[in-house]
Amino acid sequence: MTSPRKALVEVRDLKMHFPISGGLLRRQVGAVKAVDGVSFDIFEGETLGIVGESGCGKSTCGRAVLRLYDITEGSIKIDGTEIGTMGQGQLRRMRPKMQMVFQDPQACLNPRMTVAGIIAEPLDEHGKLSGKAKLDRVYELMDAVGLNRNFANRYPHAFSGGQRQRIGIARALALNPRFIVCDEPIAALDVSIQAQVVNLLEKLQDEFGLTYMFISHDLSMVKHIADRVAVMYLGKVVELAERDELYERPLHPYTEALMSAVPEPDPAIEAKVERIILRGDVPSPSNPPKGCNFSTRCPKVMDICRKLDPEYREARPGHFVACHLHDAGIMDNQTNAGSAGAPPRNEHKQQGEDA
C-alpha cells in the first residue's frame, strides 16, 4: 500500500433509521434500523468492499453515504467536506465528486432516453459543454467503457445486461468523479459478464484514479477487487480489515462463518471443508436483540454478549472488530471461558485459498 494514505471518505457513527408508522393516526411506532452506527474510512485510490447477507444494510449504507437519503445521525466527510447535514441544494454542487453504479441495470436506465441522452444527463446538469463538445465527451466515455459509438442512438431495451451496466458506469464516470459507490453492480449479471464488468471497473480505477466502495454479497468477487473489506451484520460493521488479513485470519465469528461458506474449486479440499452453519434467522432490524446483534446465532456466544453491545475496536493494527472475544479487558474477567473460543479455530482457517 502507498504509505501516506489520505482518507477520501470518512464516515462516523452513521445511522439510517426508517420510521414505521402504524395505528389509526399513523404515528411513528418504531424504526427499521437499517444502518445503526457505522464508522469507516475509505482511503484515496483504494477499494473498500462491503459484504454481508441480504438485508444487513449494505445498500442502504452505500446510498446514505452519497446522501440519497436524509440520514438520521452521524457524519460523512468527503474530501474534507462534511455532507451529512448539507441541504440538497448545496449537495448538488458536491455531486460531481461522488457517483453511483446501480445494482439492476434493467431498472437504472430510463427506457425513454437514448444511450447518448443517458450518458449526457450529468453533463447537462453540471457541465457547461454544449453541442459538439458534449457529444465528443459522450463518445469518449463510451470508448472508455467499451461501447460501440454507433449505439449512441439506441434505447436501453436494445442492450444486454452487461452492456447496460456499461452504460450505467459511463454515466457515473461522466463528471470525472473521485469516489464511486458500486451497489452490487454485478449481482444481476451472469458469471461470464461479471468478470468483464469487474475487470472494466479495475481498469477504470487505474486510468482515472478512482476510489470505490464496492458493495457485494459475492465473497470471491470482493476478494478479487477489494483492498480492504468490511463485514456488515444487521446494520453494523462487525469487522473491517485488509483483504488478505480478513480472508486468512477472520476474528469475528460471523466473518468466520461467512468465509467458510465460500465455495472451493478443488474438490479434494472442498470435501474436507467444515462449514460453519449458522442456525436461526437474522433478527428483525426494527427490533434488534439486546447486547451483541449476533448473539442470537453466534456459535461462541457468552453470557456477556447477551447483555453488553461489544465495542468496535482495533484488535490488531488496521484490523477492527466488534466482538467481546477480542476485547482483552472483558476476556480477562471471563474466568476461563475465553480460552475455549478466543483463538481462531484451526480447522476453519483459510481453506487452501493460497496454500
Place this chain on the structure above:
Amino acid sequence: MTDTTPVTAAEDVHDLRPPRNQWWDVWDQFKSHKGAMAGMFVFISILLFVFAGPWVWQVDPGLIDIRSRNQGSSWAHPMGTDQLGRDLLARMMYGGRISVAVGLTAMLLGLVLGTLIGVLAGYFKLMDGPLMRVTDLFLALPLLPLLLILVTLFRDPLEGAFGQAAGVFALIVVAIAVTSWMQTARIVRGDVLALKEREFVLAARSIGTPARRISTRHILPNVMSPIMVSATLGIASAIITESALSFLGLGFPPDFPTWGRILYDGRDWIEQYPARVVWPGVLISLTVLSVNYIGDGLRDALDPRIRGR
C-alpha cells in the same frame, strides 16, 4: 484475465450517425401505424370541412327561409334544411368550428390540469393528501348544479370582458376542463407513485438533477401512455358535455349552431327527418374515433420498446 472490452469503436467511425432528434423516430413509427394514419386523414378532413368549408359553401347558417323548411337532400341544400329553413350544411360547418375548438381546448386544459395535479400529488409526498382530497371533492360534486352556478356567476362578467362568443367559449371550456381533470389526475398519480421508486429516478438524484427536472425528464415521458388514452377519451366527452350545456340553455345562445345543439334540435323530429340527427351524430363519432386512433398511434410511437417493430 484477458480484457474482453471490444475496441472496435475506432474502426467504424465512418458510419457514425450523430444523435438525431427523437421526434423523427416517433414520426417514422407513427407513419407505420395504419389506423393512426387513417385517423389523421379523417381528422384533417373534418378540420378542413369546418374551417375551410365555409369559403366554398357560402351560405349564411342563420338565414331563415321558412318556405323551404324541413327539406331533404337537394342540390340547393345537400344536407337538407331544418324546421326554420336554415341550411344544415352551413350550420354543420359553423357548428363544427365551435364543437371541435371546444373539444380540443377543454381536453388540453383538463389534461394539463390533471397531469399537473397528478404529478405533484404523486411526486411530492406532502401535497399528496390535500391534492387527492380535492380530487375526491370534485369527483363527488354533482356536475350540473356546479356548472349552473359557474355559468350564472361568471357569464355576464366574461361576456363583458371578451364579447359574447369569446366569453361563452372561455366559460364553457373552463367549466368542462374544471369538471373533467379528475380521472387523469388519479391515473397519473398512480403511475408516478410507482415510477418514482424506480432506480433510474434514484440515479437521476445521485447525479444531482433537481426535482422539477426529474419530473419533466424522467417521470412525464414515462406516464405518456395513460395521458394519451385519457386525452383521446376527453375530447369525446368534452363535445358531448358542451352539447348538453347548450341544450340546457347554459352554453351558447340558441342561434349559435354547434354539433350538440343541432343534434338536440333535431331530436324532436327524429321520426320524420332522421337525417337531421344522423349528420351531427356521424360527425361527432368520426371526430372522436379519428382522435382515438391518432392517440393510439402516438402512444405506440412514443414508446421506444414498441418503436421499430
